[in-house]
Amino acid sequence: MDKVAIIGVGQTRYERGNTKSFAELVYEVTRKALDDAGLELDNIDNVVTTTNDFYDGRTIACMAVAEASGSYGRDATNVEGDGTLSAFYGLMRTLSGVYDATIVTTHCKMSEGNPRKLFNQAFDPIYDRILGMDAISSSALQARAYMDRYGVTEEQCAMVSVKNHANARNNPYAHVALEITIDDVMKSPMLAEPIKRLDISPISDGACAIILATEERARKSAKKPVWVRGVAHCTDAYRLGERDLTYSAALETAAKKAYKMAGIRNPFKQIDVAEVYDAFSYMELMWYEGLGFCDRGKGGKLVESGKTQMGGELPVNPSGGVLSAHPVQVAGLARIAEAVLQLRGEAGGRQVPGAKTALAHGITGICGQTHCVWVLSNEEA
Amino acid sequence: MGTRTAIVGVGQTYHTSKRKDVNGQELINEAVRRALEDADLTLKDIDAIVIGNMDHFEAINCVDCWSVDGSGAFMKPIMKVTTGGSTGGTLGSCAYYHVASGLFDVVMAIGWEKNSESDTQAAISTCADPILERDFFGGAIGPNAAEYAMYMKQYGASEEDAAMVAVRDHNNALNNPYAHLRKHITVEDVMNSPVLCWPIKLLDSCPRSDGACAVIYAAEGRAEKIASRPAWVHASAVSHDYVYFGDYDWEAMPTLEATASRVYKRAGIVNPLKEIDVMELYLPFSTCGVIWMEHMWVCGRGESPRLIREGVFDMDGELPVNPSGGVLSTNPIGATALIRIGEAALQIMNKAGSRQVPNVNTAMATAFGSCYWFEATILRSGKP
Numbered sequence: 001m002d003k004v005a006i007i008g009v010g011q012t013r014y015e016r017g018n019t020k021s022f023a024e025l026v027y028e029v030t031r032k033a034l035d036d037a038g039l040e041l042d043n044i045d046n047v048v049t050t051t052n053d054f055y056d057g058r059t060i061a062c063m064a065v066a067e068a069s070g071s072y073g074r075d076a077t078n079v080e081g082d083g084t085l086s087a088f089y090g091l092m093r094t095l096s097g098v099y100d101a102t103i104v105t106t107h108c109k110m111s112e113g114n115p116r117k118l119f120n121q122a123f124d125p126i127y128d129r130i131l132g133m134d135a136i137s138s139s140a141l142q143a144r145a146y147m148d149r150y151g152v153t154e155e156q157c158a159m160v161s162v163k164n165h166a167n168a169r170n171n172p173y174a175h176v177a178l179e180i181t182i183d184d185v186m187k188s189p190m191l192a193e194p195i196k197r198l199d200i201s202p203i204s205d206g207a208c209a210i211i212l213a214t215e216e217r218a219r220k221s222a223k224k225p226v227w228v229r230g231v232a233h234c235t236d237a238y239r240l241g242e243r244d245l246t247y248s249a250a251l252e253t254a255a256k257k258a259y260k261m262a263g264i265r266n267p268f269k270q271i272d273v274a275e276v277y278d279a280f281s282y283m284e285l286m287w288y289e290g291l292g293f294c295d296r297g298k299g300g301k302l303v304e305s306g307k308t309q310m311g312g313e314l315p316v317n318p319s320g321g322v323l324s325a326h327p328v329q330v331a332g333l334a335r336i337a338e339a340v341l342q343l344r345g346e347a348g349g350r351q352v353p354g355a356k357t358a359l360a361h362g363i364t365g366i367c368g369q370t371h372c373v374w375v376l377s378n379e380e381a
Numbered sequence: 382m383g384t385r386t387a388i389v390g391v392g393q394t395y396h397t398s399k400r401k402d403v404n405g406q407e408l409i410n411e412a413v414r415r416a417l418e419d420a421d422l423t424l425k426d427i428d429a430i431v432i433g434n435m436d437h438f439e440a441i442n443c444v445d446c447w448s449v450d451g452s453g454a455f456m457k458p459i460m461k462v463t464t465g466g467s468t469g470g471t472l473g474s475c476a477y478y479h480v481a482s483g484l485f486d487v488v489m490a491i492g493w494e495k496n497s498e499s500d501t502q503a504a505i506s507t508c509a510d511p512i513l514e515r516d517f518f519g520g521a522i523g524p525n526a527a528e529y530a531m532y533m534k535q536y537g538a539s540e541e542d543a544a545m546v547a548v549r550d551h552n553n554a555l556n557n558p559y560a561h562l563r564k565h566i567t568v569e570d571v572m573n574s575p576v577l578c579w580p581i582k583l584l585d586s587c588p589r590s591d592g593a594c595a596v597i598y599a600a601e602g603r604a605e606k607i608a609s610r611p612a613w614v615h616a617s618a619v620s621h622d623y624v625y626f627g628d629y630d631w632e633a634m635p636t637l638e639a640t641a642s643r644v645y646k647r648a649g650i651v652n653p654l655k656e657i658d659v660m661e662l663y664l665p666f667s668t669c670g671v672i673w674m675e676h677m678w679v680c681g682r683g684e685s686p687r688l689i690r691e692g693v694f695d696m697d698g699e700l701p702v703n704p705s706g707g708v709l710s711t712n713p714i715g716a717t718a719l720i721r722i723g724e725a726a727l728q729i730m731n732k733a734g735s736r737q738v739p740n741v742n743t744a745m746a747t748a749f750g751s752c753y754w755f756e757a758t759i760l761r762s763g764k765p
Contacts (some may be wrong), residue, residue, distance in 0.1 A: 001483060023624070053436035053463075060465035060508040060751040067624050073639070075619050077471055080436075080461045081445060089460065089475065095482035098617075098647075099385030121442035215428070233458045235531030238449045253456060369458070 001261060002227035003381065005218035005225030007101075008037025008211035009337040014175040014325035016204035017111045018052060022056065023068035025107045029209035033103060037211045038222025044211070046099035048069035049078045050086040050329050051124050054118045069105040069209075082277075083208060083333025084362030084372035088231055090212050099215045107207035108327035115203055115328075122366055133170070135279070135366070136200065140192035141302055142245045142284040142367045147194065149246040150297030152285060154194050158185035159303045160281040161198050161323060168320025170349035173334075175204045175325035185281075199281040201326035202231060208333040210340070226340045226376050229357070233372035240367060251290030251361075251371040258293070262375035265356075267292045268314055271375070272355040273342045274337035277363045278321040288316070290371070310352070318342070318350040332362020336374055343378040356373030385764055387482040387611030388730075389487075389605035390420025390597035392724035396561035396711045399497040400591035403591040406451030407617045408593050409493050412716075413453055414536050416489065416595035419732075420503060420607050422593060427597070428485040429458040431475040434494050434715030437504040452491055465508065466521070467619075468492060469594070469718025470748025470756030474617040477758075481614075481749075482500035486600045487607075492594035501589050501714070508751065514626055521665065522586065526578040528631050529633070529668035533580065535691030536605055536683035540580050542549065544571035546670035547585050547709060554694060554706025556736040561590040561711040571667070585667040585709075590712035594720045601764070612729035612744070612760040622753035630751065634676040640755040641677040648759035653700075654679050654693075657759075658741040659728045660702045661721040663749040667709060670694075670702070677747075696738070704728065704736040718748030729760050 008030025009075040012018070012025060020028070026049070034040060049069050051061035062078035069076075077093070079086040090104040110118075118192040146152060162182055168174035174341045180198060186199035218225040234257075236250040237243045255267070264270045276291070278284035287297030293314060294302040298374060302308060308316040317323075319338040339358035341347040357377045364370040392415025394400070400408055409432075412645065417423060430452050441447050444662060445454075447462035452459065463470045469492040476490035504521030509518035532538055548568055549640050554560035574583035597607075604611040620639040622629055641653075650656045664670040674685045688694065694702040703709075705724040708717055724743035727733040742763070748756035 033639045051463075052442070054442045058507045058509075058511065059437045059504050060463075063508055063621075063624055063752045064510070066621055066752060071621065073620065075643075076621060077462060078464050079473065080463050081443070085460045086584060089462070089478070092482035095383070095484065096478050097481070121440060122446065123657060124447070125441065172467065179707055182582065233460070234456060235446065235449060235454050235459045237455055238447055250456060254458075365443050369443075369446045369449075 003215035007221035008033040010209045012206040014204040014206035022064045025207040026065040026068040029207040033209040035155035041070045047076040048090040048104045075149040081364040082362035104214045105209040108331045109205045145245040152300035156300030157281040158182045160284045162220040164321040166322040168324030171319045175321040179254040204325040204327040226343045230258035232257035248290040254373045258373040273352040274316045274359040337359040383481040384483045385601035387613045388726035389599045389608040391415045391432040392416030393594040394592045396592035409451030412593035412595040424453040430454045431470045432491045438499040466750025467748035467754045468715045473722040492719035494713040494715040496589040522578045526581045536757040541685040543667040544568045547667035550707040550709040554710035560706045587708045590713040593650040595715040615759045618643035620758040636753045637755045644757040659738045661725045661746045721746040738752035
């Protein structure tokens with residue numbers, strides 16, 4: 001892969017009930033990313049937006065953010081899915097040799113919709129929707145299967161919630177920052193056994209944008225470039241009954257491919273900071289395993305060891321992760337943006353000192369059907 | 382600077398207004414199997430998949446995830462792209478960039494739609510701004526009708542000029558075994574068909590179809606081994622207009638002009654009428670087949686009706702347009718523009734059967750949708 005760098009990032013503060021329109025949200029982050037990169041729109045020749053007609057409540061939802069993302073008069077395209085996939089497509093367009101600088105945007109105003117009904121629409125229309133399946137109920141099945149197989153405990157899941165909500169206190173963009181204990185999580189209201197109120201991510205509005213550039217363009221940028229060292233995505237089976245819900249083979253496949261590109265043999269040692277898509281607390285433990293941070297079934301032990309806390313060997317989700325802000329389709333791109341801030345040493349109170357290699361991870365679909373893994377570094381290949 | 386990329390396989394379903402014999406995944410699979418068969422490949426050879434449709438036509442969220450049983454994406458990379466009517470063009474360029482990036486060798490694009498499961502025009506109407514424009518945006522037909530009414534007034538064109546385009550496309554469809562509408566028609570038939578939104582009549586208008594299309598792209602090195610005559614991608618371009626329909630300049634068509642100019646420049650084309658051998662154009666209404674030729678720089682302003690009357694765009698003319706029968710004969714929306722690319726590729730590959738134009742070396746395909754979002758692709762028999 002030729003060298004491509006991320007040279008600009010922009011995020012809104014994540015909150016519920018943001019009164020800005022889709023276009024205003026996207027304009028805010030487009031402007032921030034351009035300012036961050038020290039660029040004007042004239043320097044951008046390619047735009048990738050991210051929309052979803054269900055979440056946005058309009059058909060051809062990309063129309064609503066076209067001007068705000070700066071795509072008028074430029075080559076543009078639109079991805080539906082997590083922002084890590086939009087960024088991946090932006091990377092491919094940048095690598096094609098046709099474009100110099102690509103802006104990737106994504107937005108979410110889930111507060112205007114009914115998330116349970118919208119996620120229900122992702123289930124099989126004949127067999128599953130009628131059961132009222134949604135993100136929480138399906139994830140509860142996955143959490144139960146995972147815990148049952150490997151003996152992971154509810155307390156270990158709660159530790160993820162305590163860690164990430166505490167980390168969020170250092171992140172000015174976070175939606176839900178809390179000082180809580182394992183006991184608080186355990187006593188929070190049961191939503192779908194074994195998932196409790198404090199095990200789940202909030203419904204957040206917000207937007208994020210990044211700018212990808214060719215090597216030549218990146219060398220002229222205002223900020224130190226963050227180089228894309230490896231990236232891959234992979235999709236598992238659709239129906240929950242056809243998947244091994246207790247282990248994500250798709251994540252393992254994507255991670256191995258990204259690691260191979262990046263020359264990473266021992267991810268736990270070689271990665272300095274990771275931002276993973278913890279939509280539910282148990283997910284972070286499962287993703288540790290799929291990402292090869294620990295052996296299968298050992299995610300609970302890993303969080304218990306404290307090695308993934310701030311100050312640990314491999315801090316995971318210094319930003320507070322998705323548990324502290326969950327703008328759907330934005331959350332994966334926000335992981336990339338946070339990884340970039342870490343590698344520039346600009347992550348403020350949530351900075352992992354001396355981070356050189358960072359991992360960002362996104363998911364799409366029910367119970368993490370699709371995974372996308374990014375390895376970024378402030379050092380060139 | 383980018384891996385050279387070619388189309389090596391094309392597959393499409395049969396199309397009709399209601400494909401009650403298959404569900405969505407089965408419909409997708411029908412196109413996938415045909416594309417694999419066409420390229421003599423198996424699913425194992427496919428490194429990545431891109432898929433697209435319009436969400437509100439089938440009401441399935443996360444189609445990339447749901448479609449795995451049909452697309453064959455199990456334990457493979459798949460992503461979804463969508464831009465309304467132009468989705469098929471967006472899909473083709475997405476697969477092209479997958480390969481051109483050097484990250485994937487063989488990539489399949491899949492477009493599909495089961496329009497029969499939706500109220501198409503009602504779903505399209507929700508693309509307009511919910512506060513300012515949705516109440517009076519009556520679906521896709523109004524803007525194109527207004528566009529041709531203005532054109533007729535400005536250049537003295539007639540309803541018959543558009544009808545001749547309808548006759549051309551519909552009658553070309555008689556040579557296409559995959560086409561949805563296959564019936565011989567005359568200019569009188571078009572003129573006597575019911576007015577939908579003046580000056581557009583029923584036979585000037587595209588149908589809505591159930592169907593799917595899959596197109597396989599491969600990198601230089603693989604492509605020549607897969608296909609004896611691959612269709613090389615020389616350029617892809619896109620541009621779109623403003624968000625609010627009220628902001629458009631309906632007579633200038635700046636986005637089609639920008640897309641055409643950009644794709645010609647990238648492919649080194651100076652005179653499209655002379656240098657392009659066949660075009661598969663996304664013409665949702667026959668009226669577009671009059672006006673848009675000018676904005677694609679095929680001829681000067683107001684000259685299109687004369688060229689149409691002279692038969693320049695007929696099968697035996699200088700620049701045959703829509704040998705397949707085009708959108709007027711087949712329109713599974715998320716697949717429609719990918720079919721244009723697939724048909725253009727078949728012409729280059731010399732596999733278009735009885736709709737084959739002789740000696741095609743350069744072909745152009747376009748896509749149209751959303752906020753006057755135009756995409757264009759130039760394919761050639763020679764490498765870029």
